[in-house]
């Protein structure tokens with residue numbers, strides 16, 4: 001509900017806020033949207049590959065020249081590009097950093113923009129039932145792949161290169177880029193990607209076909225939390241799960257899902273789970289992603305566990321955490337190398353109560 005302007009606000013001299021930090025917050029929102037659009041339209045790729053582009057966008061078939069020019073104008077305000085003369089645009093001082101971070105902006109604006117637009121409605125308790133929020137899951141999957149590409153994928157390559165991997169299941173496979181990489185690097189490996197989103201399944205299926213790997217990578221549309229044992233999963237030895245483990249929570253549900261995996265994948269000897277954990281504190285020197293990731297999940301009612309809460313869930317579900325790899329990108333990212341504990345429960349027994357207080361046990 002909007003309130004009347006406060007006397008304090010109206011007493012301010014407009015010169016105090018029409019420039020400066022508040023004006024910059026406004027313009028930063030536009031710059032984030034322009035960066036996301038420039039990624040999807042291929043403008044950033046063109047600059048990265050060729051070092052310059054035509055500002056009118058006449059070189060990109062079907063694009064409106066005035067729109068492309070305006071996107072570049074916004075990006076030049078953000079120092080991401082420089083407009084050179086009337087016709088040309090070249091990378092600006094912040095181009096390399098912005099290009100490296102493009103997945104975060106695409107995830108935020110194209111993938112999650114509607115959640116932020118709808119924040120006032122999502123704040124009402126009575127509206128938080130059923131499918132109460134909207135995201136573009138194709139964009140979330142593409143953004144996540146780009147986010148993981150900087151560091152997480154290299155870590156996976158290193159870990160997998162040292163293991164006798166024959167068949168992999170990737171939970172919440174998104175774009176299937178990880179499986180395409182794994183299959184591409186290891187000729188004998190077969191893969192299964194599982195995702196709950198029809199849009200992600202379509203994207204993954206197209207990407208696998210484009211990579212010519214349809215015979216070795218199967219994509220399934222399913223909820224990982226509900227998987228039953230099936231014959232084609234009986235010989236899977238390696239489970240991977242990147243940027244979706246938080247969807248297993250709250251605590252009791254997470255423990256149940258992690259336990260179920262022992263029965264659904266009886267031959268699995270490892271689970272490589274990478275996720276972003278709850279930031280220990282909010283500081284002014286905020287890392288990229290952190291506020292967006294935690295805000296969007298709060299709005300969607302998805303609990304983000306801390307590293308310690310993950311460790312409790314592993315211990316309660318028959319998964320021994322052998323190695324913890326912290327990662328810098330995404331900030332607060334962690335890759336857990338897990339192995340089934342001897343005699344791990346395959347029986348789907350009820351999850352124990354969560355030790356100690358905390359919101360992780362609350363249903364969203």
Ligand SMILES: C[S@@+](CC[C@H](N)C(=O)[O-])C[C@H]1O[C@@H](n2cnc3c(N)ncnc32)[C@H](O)[C@@H]1O
Pocket residue numbers: 137140141144145148171172173174175194195196197200222223224225241242243244247
């Ligand atoms: C943030 S994206 C990450 C995609 C991919 N793992 C990556 O690293 O690029 C999370 C993915 O998990 C999927 N997902 C979420 N909950 C799921 C569930 N219960 N079962 C299967 N997939 C799920 C979403 O549809 C989405 O594609």
